[in-house]
Amino acid sequence: MLTEFHIGIDDTDSTLGGCTTYTATLLFQELVSKGFKPLDFPWLVRLNPNVPWKTRGNGALSLHFSIGEEQLEEVKKIAIASVERTTDLAQQATDPAVVFFTGRVSNPLREFSARALHDILSVREARQIAESVDAEVHLLKGSRGLVGALASVGADFDHDHTFEIIAYRTSETIGTTRRVSLDSVRQMDTLFRGLTFNNVDPETGRALICPHGPDPVLLGIRGEDPTSVTRALNKLEIDEPIERIMIFKTNQGTDAHLSCQRRIGALRPYQSTTVTGIVNNVPRIVRGGHVIFRIHDATGSVDCAAYHTTGSLRETSLQLFPEDSVTVSGGIRPRPSGELTLNVEKLEVTSLVDKIRLENPPCTNCGTRCESMGRGQGFRCRKCKARFPRNSRVEKVEHRRIRVGVYLPPPRAHRHLTKPASRNGIRRPTPFGTNNSSMDEILESLASISIAS
Numbered sequence: 001m002l003t004e005f006h007i008g009i010d011d012t013d014s015t016l017g018g019c020t021t022y023t024a025t026l027l028f029q030e031l032v033s034k035g036f037k038p039l040d041f042p043w044l045v046r047l048n049p050n051v052p053w054k055t056r057g058n059g060a061l062s063l064h065f066s067i068g069e070e071q072l073e074e075v076k077k078i079a080i081a082s083v084e085r086t087t088d089l090a091q092q093a094t095d096p097a098v099v100f101f102t103g104r105v106s107n108p109l110r111e112f113s114a115r116a117l118h119d120i121l122s123v124r125e126a127r128q129i130a131e132s133v134d135a136e137v138h139l140l141k142g143s144r145g146l147v148g149a150l151a152s153v154g155a156d157f158d159h160d161h162t163f164e165i166i167a168y169r170t171s172e173t174i175g176t177t178r179r180v181s182l183d184s185v186r187q188m189d190t191l192f193r194g195l196t197f198n199n200v201d202p203e204t205g206r207a208l209i210c211p212h213g214p215d216p217v218l219l220g221i222r223g224e225d226p227t228s229v230t231r232a233l234n235k236l237e238i239d240e241p242i243e244r245i246m247i248f249k250t251n252q253g254t255d256a257h258l259s260c261q262r263r264i265g266a267l268r269p270y271q272s273t274t275v276t277g278i279v280n281n282v283p284r285i286v287r288g289g290h291v292i293f294r295i296h297d298a299t300g301s302v303d304c305a306a307y308h309t310t311g312s313l314r315e316t317s318l319q320l321f322p323e324d325s326v327t328v329s330g331g332i333r334p335r336p337s338g339e340l341t342l343n344v345e346k347l348e349v350t351s352l353v354d355k356i357r358l359e360n361p362p363c364t365n366c367g368t369r370c371e372s373m374g375r376g377q378g379f380r381c382r383k384c385k386a387r388f389p390r391n392s393r394v395e396k397v398e399h400r401r402i403r404v405g406v407y408l409p410p411p412r413a414h415r416h417l418t419k420p421a422s423r424n425g426i427r428r429p430t431p432f433g434t435n436n437s438s439m440d441e442i443l444e445s446l447a448s449i450s451i452a453s
């Protein structure tokens, strides 16, 4: 009897290197080589990027196989051994967790996973859910990784998803400069525009596909489908050996963390959220160049911060005016005072008010602009000395330098989950299928990857 078998892994990652995607890749390849049939590509599931204790990207991994019930114990042993082998348990920040779930993913698990995208979930809650849906939990050290491991199994790609192809370095090269030709990255970016995204930052020309740390990832190309990312990788000039390659299905570039719309009065620290409101005041610039503006809805008001690094998003924020209508998305941060700030990741200007400025009146005799005679004193023409009362100021509608629309930071300041402008209007729904043809396609496309060097 074949059954769906799901493995969730989180936090074999630490800031000093190591990478959960690498662990998942090794395990996926080992299981496939032993003849087990995958139901899908490995999933790379990004969770709420605004939780304070994340490592680099707050990602978790899950693998999905179709397995004979009599082989479940064997697969579990392989999985745990694989995670143990690739994790440096001596590192303080590493708390790997593995979750096994047998059968169709149930609604409580899906709901837990959806909340893990935009809320703060406790380990206690994760334990309760695991128990109620009969998921098997293995903690290799602390319990912090449990939330991610469980959430990755229940992820929902039904509304949108993307793919990332990751090439890994050999152990000898880890820690050295990555030898990928920048020219070839730019050419690939031009060739695969619309099919891949965030390869190059358009303003700085910097390649965004290579990380900078001592981790085993050489590069990752994000895109719309497995074939495009594979072809894009094969266009690159890479002057170092590649150890292995894997394609992940992922929620990166989908704005999945901003799907929860909240009222201002219901905001809590570290949520990712979307809020609709009216601008309270003229924005101000604070130390560091960040722009702060306050918005309100019927339930309260909150400061919004557009950081110096957010480019045109910051420039647009600076041009907002009281009574403008906006929809603001981002993470909620508590300030030492206990008040909350929304760190803006996306700004939608939905309507702009007329910005009225009061000007001194023109002289009715000669047309010259009058000057003020002092506070509350009225106006006088400089040329013909005619005088006008103090209520003779004229209203002037000022040109608004921004338009209604959506404003994003430049790609170099994107979160993994940020939906790039190039994906506007794109949504790739997918049913989680178990039919044989899709499984064959997966194995075929993974086998078609040639390791160029």
Ligand SMILES: [Zn+2]
Binding pocket: 363, 364, 365, 366, 367, 368, 381, 382, 383, 384, 385, 386
């Ligand atoms: Zn005059």
